[in-house]
Amino acid sequence: MIVTAPRRPAFPGRMDASSPPPPPAPALLPVVVQALPGAAGRLALRLRPEGRLAAFPARLRLIRALLQDAAATGGGAVFETTAGELLLLGVMAGAGRRAAALLAGLAPDAPPPELFLLPQDAGPLLTWAATALIAAPEVLPPRPSEGLAGLDARLEALPVDRVLRHRIVLRPGAAVPERGRRLRLSRVALATALGPLAADADLLAYAADRLTLRLLPALTAWARDVPGWRLLPLPRRGLPSPNAVPGLFGVL
Numbered sequence: 001m002i003v004t005a006p007r008r009p010a011f012p013g014r015m016d017a018s019s020p021p022p023p024p025a026p027a028l029l030p031v032v033v034q035a036l037p038g039a040a041g042r043l044a045l046r047l048r049p050e051g052r053l054a055a056f057p058a059r060l061r062l063i064r065a066l067l068q069d070a071a072a073t074g075g076g077a078v079f080e081t082t083a084g085e086l087l088l089l090g091v092m093a094g095a096g097r098r099a100a101a102l103l104a105g106l107a108p109d110a111p112p113p114e115l116f117l118l119p120q121d122a123g124p125l126l127t128w129a130a131t132a133l134i135a136a137p138e139v140l141p142p143r144p145s146e147g148l149a150g151l152d153a154r155l156e157a158l159p160v161d162r163v164l165r166h167r168i169v170l171r172p173g174a175a176v177p178e179r180g181r182r183l184r185l186s187r188v189a190l191a192t193a194l195g196p197l198a199a200d201a202d203l204l205a206y207a208a209d210r211l212t213l214r215l216l217p218a219l220t221a222w223a224r225d226v227p228g229w230r231l232l233p234l235p236r237r238g239l240p241s242p243n244a245v246p247g248l249f250g251v252l
Helices: 029-038 057-074 093-106 122-129 151-157 187-199 201-225
Strands: 043-047 077-080 086-091 114-117 164-170 178-185 229-233 249-251
Touching (some): 043 093, 057 086, 057 093, 057 201, 151 201, 178 187, 187 201
Parallel strands (some): 229 249
Antiparallel strands (some): 043 114, 164 178
């Protein structure tokens, strides 16, 4: 889960003089200090999105999704700061190192992720966290209260890290079991985003298909930059463009 601070809704025009000022962004330091006692032998990963990592919003969404998945599989949580930095805190060592290697491969021109073994390397982490503030979440358009009104707009605005998951492709019996990565849409997460509409199987399939069409260009770019096998979700209509990555596999 990407943890952020609550954000007040923004309204055009002037703020009424009687309205209270928005609350300040919470500090990251207390969160890190609280996590240290139970994080022995675990890692923290700090990433500054620069270069190709920050070139496109879709790439940043993929980065957040990868970190969120590492937190889900290896424990810990993901925090984003007001300066745009990302912190994967208290993750198991294996999951943290896999995430670091994957992120480094996405953009060789960007600074590599910093890894902190806890609690040995807590000093530099605490020094940085002392001045870091937790960013407010992205404001999403309000969900329509009924029917199909605005469904396509909701799917276009749905953050990819809410519905995209990635898993390791294993090769049983090999000395190095990890062979590649598979990206998929989480039907459970998508159904949660759709609400009551997810009860209709055809609508759920339509939403998955539309999201796949929207995400396929960014997923293909991800596959181009990551070594090993890549399994990407395919839309029900149409196939990947002719310039798809050689060796790329699609899954329905």
